Amino acid sequence: MGFLDTLLGKSKLPKPKPDKLFAMSTAYVTLSTNLSLAQAGAGICFKPLEASRFSRAEIELRELLQQSCKETNTQYSIKKDSYGYLWVILNDPEFEDLVTTLYMVSETLTDHDFGEQLLCAVFKFKDESVVYWIYNFKQAKYYPYVPKGEQRDSSYEFRLRSIMERELPIEKEAERWYPLKDIPI
Amino acid sequence: MKKWYSDLGLQARMLLTMFLLAVLYLFFLAVILTFRNAWTDILIIFMLVMLFLQFFFSDKMVLWSTGARLVTEQEEPRLHETVSRLCAIADLPKPKVAIVDSNVPNAFATGRSKGSAVVAVTTSLKQKLSQPELEAVLAHELSHVKNRDMLVITIASFLSTVAALLVRNMLFFGMGGGDRDRKGAGAAIIIFVVSIVVWIISFLLIRALSRYREFAADRGSAIITGRPSNLASALMKISGVMENVPTRDLREVEAMNAFFIIPAVSGESLMNLFSTHPSVEARIRALEEMEQRMEF
Numbered sequence: 289m290g291f292l293d294t295l296l297g298k299s300k301l302p303k304p305k306p307d308k309l310f311a312m313s314t315a316y317v318t319l320s321t322n323l324s325l326a327q328a329g330a331g332i333c334f335k336p337l338e339a340s341r342f343s344r345a346e347i348e349l350r351e352l353l354q355q356s357c358k359e360t361n362t363q364y365s366i367k368k369d370s371y372g373y374l375w376v377i378l379n380d381p382e383f384e385d386l387v388t389t390l391y392m393v394s395e396t397l398t399d400h401d402f403g404e405q406l407l408c409a410v411f412k413f414k415d416e417s418v419v420y421w422i423y424n425f426k427q428a429k430y431y432p433y434v435p436k437g438e439q440r441d442s443s444y445e446f447r448l449r450s451i452m453e454r455e456l457p458i459e460k461e462a463e464r465w466y467p468l469k470d471i472p473i
Numbered sequence: 474m475k476k477w478y479s480d481l482g483l484q485a486r487m488l489l490t491m492f493l494l495a496v497l498y499l500f501f502l503a504v505i506l507t508f509r510n511a512w513t514d515i516l517i518i519f520m521l522v523m524l525f526l527q528f529f530f531s532d533k534m535v536l537w538s539t540g541a542r543l544v545t546e547q548e549e550p551r552l553h554e555t556v557s558r559l560c561a562i563a564d565l566p567k568p569k570v571a572i573v574d575s576n577v578p579n580a581f582a583t584g585r586s587k588g589s590a591v592v593a594v595t596t597s598l599k600q601k602l603s604q605p606e607l608e609a610v611l612a613h614e615l616s617h618v619k620n621r622d623m624l625v626i627t628i629a630s631f632l633s634t635v636a637a638l639l640v641r642n643m644l645f646f647g648m649g650g651g652d653r654d655r656k657g658a659g660a661a662i663i664i665f666v667v668s669i670v671v672w673i674i675s676f677l678l679i680r681a682l683s684r685y686r687e688f689a690a691d692r693g694s695a696i697i698t699g700r701p702s703n704l705a706s707a708l709m710k711i712s713g714v715m716e717n718v719p720t721r722d723l724r725e726v727e728a729m730n731a732f733f734i735i736p737a738v739s740g741e742s743l744m745n746l747f748s749t750h751p752s753v754e755a756r757i758r759a760l761e762e763m764e765q766r767m768e769f
Contacts, residue, residue, distance in 0.1 A: 299693035
């Protein structure tokens, strides 16, 4: 935000940068072979706006999901969490299809001018514990999130970071590694 | 950028107010520098030190004076989660979160920079508002942080406070110093009169600026949440409750008015010109207008 914007109290939301989403498709090879993490679905979370334009976008989104998911055999569902955010949740044994469909959803929302309301994309993985990789659209960065009861398993998260640093664009400031409650994936 | 994001009229008024303040302050400084003596110098140096201290300790001072208590993620998971999601959307570093034990439903933000900001809500606000309304109020406070309103108002008030102090001290103690000849007395009278004028005009301008910043933060909240109507209903709920709150409670929090989402002074006893916040009706009207423009 520029000086003048601050001086005049102008608000702008940064545009989403979905391109780095694809980094996950290559990173998945390392995640599954070196760390034996198995993928368990993915999702994209956004804040629904209150406008009739948004309901039109939602209809189009559903049509698009129906069509492309039929082609790739991806299962999808749309859920609302207790914070009022909408989730598009995808399940597919083919990891590549998950990433592509997530990207497509983000593009559809952006085309309809709702890209600024994208919160994040989430990839779920499993070994003994559940591991999430969260993609922040505003920063175009990933960060790991490993919930452990009410807390989080920070040491595992930092280990994940050091292993994946080369393959994924990882958020450098750990203060921005926001946990995410209520992940419906 | 979407059309309803900006309000050119508001920005023009804000710019004009700041321009007028700058002109007024330049005039004031010119007068002070022309007629200054040891006493005004000391006062200004003293005020600069105060400003510096305020700049660095304001967040702690505000927390201390309002009795706000910082809460961890474990204590208030929902509140923290709501704030961090809003921060992720607005791309802001997450501020500290605090709670004030109070029957007055209110919220405020403080801190000199985005990194050291604190957002606080009262216990009553948390109880009375629904999740979307609470979110809208938090987004309003985050917009204050984003727009650095604390800093803007602190800087804008600096010379105004100097003028006010000059007037008060000269009234009670005279000009001070041994310089009692005619020239010194003339200079003292000029400084006194100019200070009064600067004090009054800057007071009104700062109040206007503060109201414009409120409108801007309302708009920021609508942009972050995408739902102007949530803030509107939160404002209605808060103001409805505010009127029924006993005045003793209100007086305790009155010093903090400029930072609250709705000032805790019951009744519309103050003229709008003098108040730090625009009327709730005007704010709701602006929010409704945003909502209509969103559709196109």
